[in-house]
Amino acid sequence: MKHDIILPVGGNQVVHDESQFSGTAFSVSYPETVQDVSDIVRTCAQSGESITVHGSLTALNGAGVPLYGHCMDMQRLSQVTYDPQDQTVWAQAGASFQSIEQTVRRESHMTREFPASPTEKTATLGGGLSFHTAGLRSFRYGSVADHVLELEYCNNKGEIRRLARGQDGFDLFLGSEGMCGVITGARLSTVPLLPHVWGLIFFFDNDDTAMDFASRAEGLDCVSVLEYMDSACFRLADEYRDSLSALSGLPSAPDHHAAIYLELESDQEESIEQAAEELLCAAEELGADPDKTWSASGDEVEQFRGLHHAITECVNMKIAQYHAEDSRVKRLAYPIRLTGEGRKAALQYYRHALADSGLDYLIFGHLCCRQVLTLNILSRSAQDYLRGKDLFTAWCAQDKKEGRYSMHRCGVGKLYRSLFCSTAPLDVLNKRIKSKQRFDPENRFNPGNMFTQTTL
Ligand SMILES: Cc1cc2nc3c(=O)[nH]c(=O)nc-3n(C[C@H](O)[C@H](O)[C@H](O)COP(=O)(O)OP(=O)(O)OC[C@H]3O[C@@H](n4cnc5c(N)ncnc54)[C@H](O)[C@@H]3O)c2cc1C
Numbered sequence: 001m002k003h004d005i006i007l008p009v010g011g012n013q014v015v016h017d018e019s020q021f022s023g024t025a026f027s028v029s030y031p032e033t034v035q036d037v038s039d040i041v042r043t044c045a046q047s048g049e050s051i052t053v054h055g056s057l058t059a060l061n062g063a064g065v066p067l068y069g070h071c072m073d074m075q076r077l078s079q080v081t082y083d084p085q086d087q088t089v090w091a092q093a094g095a096s097f098q099s100i101e102q103t104v105r106r107e108s109h110m111t112r113e114f115p116a117s118p119t120e121k122t123a124t125l126g127g128g129l130s131f132h133t134a135g136l137r138s139f140r141y142g143s144v145a146d147h148v149l150e151l152e153y154c155n156n157k158g159e160i161r162r163l164a165r166g167q168d169g170f171d172l173f174l175g176s177e178g179m180c181g182v183i184t185g186a187r188l189s190t191v192p193l194l195p196h197v198w199g200l201i202f203f204f205d206n207d208d209t210a211m212d213f214a215s216r217a218e219g220l221d222c223v224s225v226l227e228y229m230d231s232a233c234f235r236l237a238d239e240y241r242d243s244l245s246a247l248s249g250l251p252s253a254p255d256h257h258a259a260i261y262l263e264l265e266s267d268q269e270e271s272i273e274q275a276a277e278e279l280l281c282a283a284e285e286l287g288a289d290p291d292k293t294w295s296a297s298g299d300e301v302e303q304f305r306g307l308h309h310a311i312t313e314c315v316n317m318k319i320a321q322y323h324a325e326d327s328r329v330k331r332l333a334y335p336i337r338l339t340g341e342g343r344k345a346a347l348q349y350y351r352h353a354l355a356d357s358g359l360d361y362l363i364f365g366h367l368c369c370r371q372v373l374t375l376n377i378l379s380r381s382a383q384d385y386l387r388g389k390d391l392f393t394a395w396c397a398q399d400k401k402e403g404r405y406s407m408h409r410c411g412v413g414k415l416y417r418s419l420f421c422s423t424a425p426l427d428v429l430n431k432r433i434k435s436k437q438r439f440d441p442e443n444r445f446n447p448g449n450m451f452t453q454t455t456l
Pocket of ligand 1: 064118
């Protein structure tokens with residue numbers, strides 16, 4: 001084992017993620033090889049130390065933040081190797097999505113790509129798999145986890161193991177928030193890089209027409225991105241226009257209530273043109289003004305992709321500002337599950353509940369594989385934060401009653417664990433408790449995520 005692989009942490013060294021949840025550890029490590037990970041886990045196991053693993057700490061629920069024990073930063077375990085034979089990519093867990101995407105494009109001579117990555121490109125593969133991350137293009141290409149063919153991890157004894165898709169235990173690791181072991185790498189599938197892409201943003205006067213439009217768009221072959229953003233997102237973006245380069249080049253949005261961003265991708269431009277025409281007609285029928293629709297093609301589409309990411313950044317900056325004024329304020333995001341016909345009613349339900357609350361909020365997200373939008377409350381004070389949490393508790397109870405519970409779908413971490421434990425349906429709780437007991441009965445990995453010690 002390398003000398004000084006486990007380093008002591010200075011008294012006031014605090015770790016926090018993008019939710020502003022913070023904590024501290026007694027020691028820290030920066031493994032550079034899979035062997036380092038194994039050595040560190042063995043050493044911690046011998047001394048009875050718990051381990052909290054993290055990637056680039058961009059999660060929004062405190063899941064990678066240590067409360068005590070050892071903190072393992074995976075960002076130096078970051079090799080990415082593309083295999084031209086089978087067109088798969090092996091990435092170590094600390095590799096960022098940016099480096100995975102760039103490697104695949106470069107090494108395949110711009111013929112293949114890794115399409116499912118989250119909008120936050122600095123996020124790591126380990127974080128993405130532990131969080132069940134979905135990205136802009138997950139509508140067509142699924143979540144990051146959907147592309148995993150094989151998973152490598154270090155278990156609680158420091159042994160390195162591999163699990164292939166379909167093998168017993170494989171699914172339990174995905175979305176486990178680091179509670180089953182340390183993911184060290186994964187083999188990922190890639191897809192052909194399509195030459196033509198268009199981006200379109202349609203503006204609507206109300207949620208119902210926006211949702212009707214989304215339902216029509218879903219049926220079209222070329223659609224690869226389907227995003228919902230309400231007008232509060234654009235107002236917040238306007239506020240940060242001068243400080244974020246991703247926003248400065250965009251025009252001001254027309255008066256609207258809700259926008260749908262979609263991308264069309266194909267190997268034939270005519271297919272895209274035809275789909276775009278159908279969409280413009282559908283939007284007009286639903287009351288949207290085609291002249292106010294934003295469009296881009298090719299590389300220009302990156303600007304629209306940047307908008308979604310920038311809105312999340314604006315929310316984080318706003319919360320960081322309120323947190324600096326009152327440290328009890330943290331990020332509050334509720335996953336609204338929208339399925340089929342119930343979509344409009346679900347949106348109405350949450351908007352109605354917030355109408356008299358006086359709370360600032362915005363709703364946006366991917367209308368994709370997991371059909372979850374996030375409702376972000378911008379708590380200006382601790383009172384706002386507590387009122388928001390009370391609303392979340394009431395919604396969780398109602399969602400559970402109506403069979404659309406989704407609190408765990410965007411991560412539980414430490415911020416939402418009491419809500420999760422008190423409101424999650426039994427099958428959801430059982431799945432997580434059983435996988436914890438199976439892979440990590442001593443509760444060595446990521447203590448405090450999803451459950452308290454006593455729940456386990
Ligand atoms: C501006 C912005 C935009 C975002 N957009 C999206 C989005 O579009 N879609 C989305 O789903 N999320 C999004 N996120 C949230 C976040 O980026 C993702 O959840 C991301 O996958 C987290 O990766 P990370 O490396 O930062 O993980 P961390 O925050 O470091 O950790 C997250 C969890 O993963 C665990 N973990 C990390 N590495 C390992 C490992 N090697 N082995 C075991 N467990 C591990 C940690 O213990 C923790 O439980 C966004 C965040 C920001 C700030």
